[in-house]
Amino acid sequence: AQRVTQPEKLLSVFxxxxxxxxxxxxxxxxxxxxxxxxxxxxxxxxLLRHISRESIKGFTADLNKGETSFHLKKPFxxxxxxxxxxxxxxxxxxxxxxxxxxxxxxxxxx
Amino acid sequence: xxxxAQSPRYKIxxxxxxxxxxxxxxxxxxxxxxxxxILGQGPKLLIQFQNNGVVDDSxxxxxxxxxxxxxxxxxxxxxxxAKLEDSAVYLCxxxxxxxxxxxxxxxxxxxxx
Numbered sequence: 001a002q003r004v005t006q007p008e009k010l011l012s013v014f015x016x017x018x019x020x021x022x023x024x025x026x027x028x029x030x031x032x033x034x035x036x037x038x039x040x041x042x043x044x045x046x047l048l049r050h051i052s053r054e055s056i057k058g059f060t061a062d063l064n065k066g067e068t069s070f071h072l073k074k075p076f077x078x079x080x081x082x083x084x085x086x087x088x089x090x091x092x093x094x095x096x097x098x099x100x101x102x103x104x105x106x107x108x109x110x
Numbered sequence: 111x112x113x114x115a116q117s118p119r120y121k122i123x124x125x126x127x128x129x130x131x132x133x134x135x136x137x138x139x140x141x142x143x144x145x146x147x148i149l150g151q152g153p154k155l156l157i158q159f160q161n162n163g164v165v166d167d168s169x170x171x172x173x174x175x176x177x178x179x180x181x182x183x184x185x186x187x188x189x190x191x192a193k194l195e196d197s198a199v200y201l202c203x204x205x206x207x208x209x210x211x212x213x214x215x216x217x218x219x220x221x222x223x
Contacts, residue, residue, distance in 0.1 A: 004152070034211075043113070044153070044201065044214040086152050096141055096205045096212060097166060100152030 006101035023087030032090035114215035128190035135204030
């Protein structure tokens with residue numbers, strides 16, 4: 001079965017500290033992984049996708065097929081990074097259908 | 111470009127009543143999705159349209175939920191009769207055909223009393 005697990009509901013760090021939001025997935029085919037973010041009072045939006053292999057707002061994520069993980073990392077957290085982060089799995093066939101994890105609230109304290 | 115528009119933003123109804131939500135996707139986006147997000151959970155896909163055809167409605171509770179996209183643009187999602195467990199945010203998203211990211215609307219928050 002296709003599944004996305006984000007084990008932490010809340011991650012609280014101080015400004016300048018490193019951040020790692022964990023995401024594990026279960027999928028038998030060739031996965032597409034995404035991170036979506038929802039800032040306070042804003043709509044859900046794409047942060048990054050694994051196929052782009054890019055860094056957005058200082059965040060990176062590497063797909064590890066052996067560990068079936070797609071953890072989101074940032075070396076130095078900023079207060080404006082405080083938001084809800086969702087890991088999402090897209091299956092094959094390019095339908096755009098996404099399976100979301102439960103989300104992790106990142107709280108960056110001053 | 112204008113984003114995905116949804117209405118109403120908030121709706122409170124009694125159980126067994128009916129409710130309808132409306133979505134206008136980004137112009138030119140052929141694919142439209144309705145997601146249900148219950149408090150504390152991630153969004154869950156209810157139905158996916160490609161133009162005016164249904165691609166996936168496997169998780170839509172068809173005894174009470176219905177959705178349509180008659181002209182391949184706007185879409186409505188209806189719940190009749192509503193249950194307490196339908197309290198959630200209903201998110202609409204759209205995507206250009208075949209590629210690209212999903213763009214989400216602000217959502218419609220439903221409270222069933």
